Amino acid sequence: MKILVIEDEPALAGSILSYFKGEGNVCEHAADFNSATGKIELYTYDCILLDLGLPGGDGLQLLSRIKEMNKKDGVLIISARHSLDDRLSGLDMGADDYLVKPFHLSELKSRVSAIVRRKNFDGGNIIIFNEVKIDVAAMKVTINEKPIVLTKKEFDLLVYFLSNKNKVVTKNAMVEHLWGDQIDLSDDFDFIYTHVKNLKKKFAEAGARDYLRSVYGIGYKFSDR
């Protein structure tokens, strides 16, 4: 994927860039309104990560510029403004998603992957990883062409893992992904353990390799290495 990160906080931009690098991803960075405008006008990206509070201008203006130019780039707004109005106007103006800071990088990656998948496959939305094939739109998973039955949460988890291949995904991030950050009970990680255990079991029964590893008790890593 080709990604443009428009973010003025260098430390945050650095983390995002390093997280997205690899796997054939190309990441570029713009730290202010003008350089972002220049990059958007010159190149096409699969997804643009857009911070709303930028030096030199408002991120929402940039968004309307993108839409004016009739570009098909996916736009994910990452904003410090936890404001419903911003979220709504951002989405109204054609942003694909909205993520409030602070966020987990794994969540960001999963959202970006979802946007890129939707854009590239025209709703086909299929993830293939070795013997595992996921039809995200139809919520169907096959292993070696044989369908396996997953619960909604297990399915969500699997897609989340595959969006963050070879990365350590923390339980906090998983909980927030599955239940949202509003439910104040999500400090409880037993559920994650149960869901991951079931997922592993179903993979094993279907004859898939064991891709899921627990990492220091903090989280899990989905990788074929």
Add this chain to the structure above:
Amino acid sequence: MKLSAHYNRVNIITSMIILVITGVIYYFFIHLILTNKLDRDLAVEENEIRQYTNTFHELPLPATYLDQQVSYCPAKVDSASIRDFSYTTYYNPKEKEEEPGRMLLTTVNLKGKTILVTIIKSRVESEDLVRVILMITLAVTIVLMGTLFMINRFFLKRLWQPFYNILKRMKNFEVTRMELVGPEPSRIDEFEELNQSANAMAERVRQDYKELKSFTDNASHEMMTPLAVINSKLDSLLQTDDFTAEQGTLLEDIYHATGRLSRLHQSLLLLAKIENNLISDVQQVDLKELISQKIRQFQEFFERDGLTVEIRMEEKTTVMSRYLADIILNNLFSNAVRHNIKGGSIAVELSASRLVIANTGKALDNKTRLFDRFSKSSESEGMGLGLAITRQVCNLYAYQLDYREEAGWHYFSIIF
């Protein structure tokens, strides 16, 4: 008691007492003056009779004319020098009725004999005069009373109107709405001054509030950036390989704390936003549908703790922010799960007038501070902001949020 009523009462009672006293004094003085005049007339008559007797050595005719009667009779021997004024009644042949009169009993010497002379003058006229004067006084009193009453009632009411207007505005003054008390033009200096002071105070309060608010806003905003950096750096750190188990545990703790901090930060921002009424996606919310959805969402938590959920719901839609509706339901259900006992129950009851979410659980120790910020039971894992947010939302939509504990059940009800 209102100032005007108080003033009215004092005013009217004082006027009444003064008028009554004046009336009485008036009456007596006029009475005295008229009686004196009558007595002088009687003395003149007496004098005439004496002169007549002295000149002609005979008594004038005992005439009865013009409300005056004169009669004679021989005096008893020892009543040598009687001269006595008194009140009496006499028969007026002209009017053919008994009339009040003033009588002078005196004696004249006629040829060595003492004759008792009785002169009676009618008091009717003076009585009438006194009565008329009394009537006028009374009428004046009544008119004065009435006028005073009317003045107090209408004029004073109008006079005090600016005061009541200012008072009303001060009562309605809410610092979060960022408005002033408002001008209240009045010709009365005191009210003008009051209005100015109230506005000056409101302005000061508003200024302080604005500063505090922008401080809070900025502080939480500025807090967010480092928080986001910490979060992302932690995520990045985790991707670098080979931590020992010990380092892993440390990382987990840091993660945990950062997560809490993020949620705390978001809750505070949310509270500030609700307080400032910055949530705008107001729409028709189908509560029954939303609650059913919430129950499905919490199903796993219910199952984990072996909670039985009793649901009794009628159709209910309300106009509010869907986002906030979601948040308060999250908070109430989270609480109902968190503060429940293993194998306990949750009861959800929705009707047109209210929503009650009840759960079994241990008795509470600080009920009064239940809805305060950062108030939580010692074993609670939450931040103690959930119910504060819930109350704030209820305040925003003028719903009443109640809590009661009964027979091991905790009832939270929202009355629409």
